Amino acid sequence: xxxxxxxxxxxxxxxxxxxWPQESDMEFVTTKKKLELREGQKDVIVRVLYLSCDPxxxxxxxxxxxxxxxxxxxxxxxxxxxxxxxxxxxxxAFNEGDIVSGLMGWEDYSxxxxxxxxxxxxxxxxxxxxxLGMAGFTAYVGFFRICExxxxxxxxVSAASGAVGQMVGQFAKLFGCRVxxxxxxxxxxxxxxxxxxxxxxxxxxxxxxxxxxxxxxxPDGIDIYFENVGGKMLxxxxxxxxxxxxxxxxxxxxxxxxxxxxxxxxxxxxVKRRLKIHGFLQSDHMDVQPEFFKNVIQWFKEGKLVYxxxxxxxxxxxPAALIGLLAGKNVGKQSVKVADP
Amino acid sequence: xxxxxxxxxxxxxxxxxxxWPQESDMEFVTTKKKLELREGQKDVIVRVLYLSCDPxxxxxxxxxxxxxxxxxxxxxxxxxxxxxxxxxxxxxAFNEGDIVSGLMGWEDYSxxxxxxxxxxxxxxxxxxxxxLGMAGFTAYVGFFRICExxxxxxxxVSAASGAVGQMVGQFAKLFGCRVxxxxxxxxxxxxxxxxxxxxxxxxxxxxxxxxxxxxxxxPDGIDIYFENVGGKMLxxxxxxxxxxxxxxxxxxxxxxxxxxxxxxxxxxxxVKRRLKIHGFLQSDHMDVQPEFFKNVIQWFKEGKLVYxxxxxxxxxxxPAALIGLLAGKNVGKQSVKVADP
Numbered sequence: 083x084x085x086x087x088x089x090x091x092x093x094x095x096x097x098x099x100x101x102w103p104q105e106s107d108m109e110f111v112t113t114k115k116k117l118e119l120r121e122g123q124k125d126v127i128v129r130v131l132y133l134s135c136d137p138x139x140x141x142x143x144x145x146x147x148x149x150x151x152x153x154x155x156x157x158x159x160x161x162x163x164x165x166x167x168x169x170x171x172x173x174x175a176f177n178e179g180d181i182v183s184g185l186m187g188w189e190d191y192s193x194x195x196x197x198x199x200x201x202x203x204x205x206x207x208x209x210x211x212x213x214l215g216m217a218g219f220t221a222y223v224g225f226f227r228i229c230e231x232x233x234x235x236x237x238x239v240s241a242a243s244g245a246v247g248q249m250v251g252q253f254a255k256l257f258g259c260r261v262x263x264x265x266x267x268x269x270x271x272x273x274x275x276x277x278x279x280x281x282x283x284x285x286x287x288x289x290x291x292x293x294x295x296x297x298x299x300x301p302d303g304i305d306i307y308f309e310n311v312g313g314k315m316l317x318x319x320x321x322x323x324x325x326x327x328x329x330x331x332x333x334x335x336x337x338x339x340x341x342x343x344x345x346x347x348x349x350x351x352x353v354k355r356r357l358k359i360h361g362f363l364q365s366d367h368m369d370v371q372p373e374f375f376k377n378v379i380q381w382f383k384e385g386k387l388v389y390x391x392x393x394x395x396x397x398x399x400x401p402a403a404l405i406g407l408l409a410g411k412n413v414g415k416q417s418v419k420v421a422d423p
Numbered sequence: 424x425x426x427x428x429x430x431x432x433x434x435x436x437x438x439x440x441x442x443w444p445q446e447s448d449m450e451f452v453t454t455k456k457k458l459e460l461r462e463g464q465k466d467v468i469v470r471v472l473y474l475s476c477d478p479x480x481x482x483x484x485x486x487x488x489x490x491x492x493x494x495x496x497x498x499x500x501x502x503x504x505x506x507x508x509x510x511x512x513x514x515x516a517f518n519e520g521d522i523v524s525g526l527m528g529w530e531d532y533s534x535x536x537x538x539x540x541x542x543x544x545x546x547x548x549x550x551x552x553x554x555l556g557m558a559g560f561t562a563y564v565g566f567f568r569i570c571e572x573x574x575x576x577x578x579x580v581s582a583a584s585g586a587v588g589q590m591v592g593q594f595a596k597l598f599g600c601r602v603x604x605x606x607x608x609x610x611x612x613x614x615x616x617x618x619x620x621x622x623x624x625x626x627x628x629x630x631x632x633x634x635x636x637x638x639x640x641x642p643d644g645i646d647i648y649f650e651n652v653g654g655k656m657l658x659x660x661x662x663x664x665x666x667x668x669x670x671x672x673x674x675x676x677x678x679x680x681x682x683x684x685x686x687x688x689x690x691x692x693x694v695k696r697r698l699k700i701h702g703f704l705q706s707d708h709m710d711v712q713p714e715f716f717k718n719v720i721q722w723f724k725e726g727k728l729v730y731x732x733x734x735x736x737x738x739x740x741x742p743a744a745l746i747g748l749l750a751g752k753n754v755g756k757q758s759v760k761v762a763d764p
Contacts, residue, residue: 345686352702359700361693
């Protein structure tokens, strides 16, 4: 395989983005590529199979180095979390044919970074991109490690049917919490209660008063808020938190396309209610990963978990899928299928 | 003593306050009072000796029950943390002549609540109102329990020469942190470095750009922020926090007289930097109090701690002292001396 020239479709990043990104900020191209491992390092080339669309990718379209991960390079493929099959490897940890997850370019053939070999392929392969991938692990770390849950707690999850939210809600329900969620369409709200086991749910776009909606669904207040959206929702949640409440900040997707963030006015409740607000990234908690794989695979096998995905078929559909995710058009975990395993 | 009629000077609360409180929102009166324990309860009457002026008292001037402590009652004396001498007691825990700290009215003779007997009077008595009282205990709990300090951490303290701030800075220095503080006058800034051992300090009123001031004093970023002020300062701090930084929210004195809180824009840094923002109240951590008394009394005896107080002499000076505190006119811990022990 080494030295072979292949046809390599790519999604190139065109320009740094201010405000809402457009599909035209990316470009689908077909190129030729010679498959060659780089010398002087442990290197892996994968055939990309599935790519994950994640809100955090918006941050990498910004011309800013003030984050935990560098920005995209104009003229190069965008990258993200994905699944691939190893086709060339100088890293003894990976053999040709291995299925791996990790960071890779949005193209047919890519160098892989921070790869993890998937040993137990008992579940549908796309699950390893979401429920058993970065999103599921984010939900697991966030809920079990950051939220400090207690049985009987009321947890409220925003973006509750998304890749992370649907897992958080189910983990919380299995753990013994009362689970309330919000999403941006009736279809998603129906999913929350009919499929993911949420006790109550509301469509935030149909609520003129978020504070009133939260008081209706959480009349005794909120013990845990799993924060995915930020902005006005966070402000409404703060005044509804119970004493000693915890807010796990996973992300703030409503803010990612704003050059000036929405103002937050109610942080005085951190003292009144003795709140803990805790931002986290799954990658800081890799020690939890073995437990995560073990438990979540078992819970799926026992039928205790479900997963809803929204898979765009074909690399060329990637830009629309990613832009759609930022606007909440997806129903369930948004990903892009690039090739069959 | 029971049944005696005494002259009882009082500071009455006149009206609920919107915006900045004025001295005229309180009234100094001289009344007569019959000293009588109430039946059916363990009751204590104290001769009030010292009263503490605390920013949290502003909250009790608001017509709102949305806090951890009820509002003041118009027509009744304001109350707060103070020192008193027991003159009548039906509570077996307290005897006539005991010196106690706790909640009491701003008057000569008051029922006492949540009292603690002071056994070891080795230090100046007023210290038991501040350094060894609610403020010192707040600093102790906040620093040792909430801030999760590590040796070598850079800690930044706002309102750093105040009742709480001066103790936090000294605890942090004893613990082995690099300590940076801000205050609102050159006199206070000088105190920080010359008296309390702060490594660096600045006058926030003279800084046109708080972000630049923080970058100058904390060039490698901030591990711990001890939050006393809120508002623009918090927003400037957020972007200067290091990864895994902790913000202990003790109070937000810059916001207490605002009907709408200043907006905060930089909470997206909670994820970028994986920050923990933790609001707390000392009264939730009473299990730490024996350790606090033991350590802090010993550190004072060893000359490792100092304390700067600003004592108004006479109950009638109380309203001006309390209003002055909210405007930052005090230098060090503001209290009111009512009577000699």
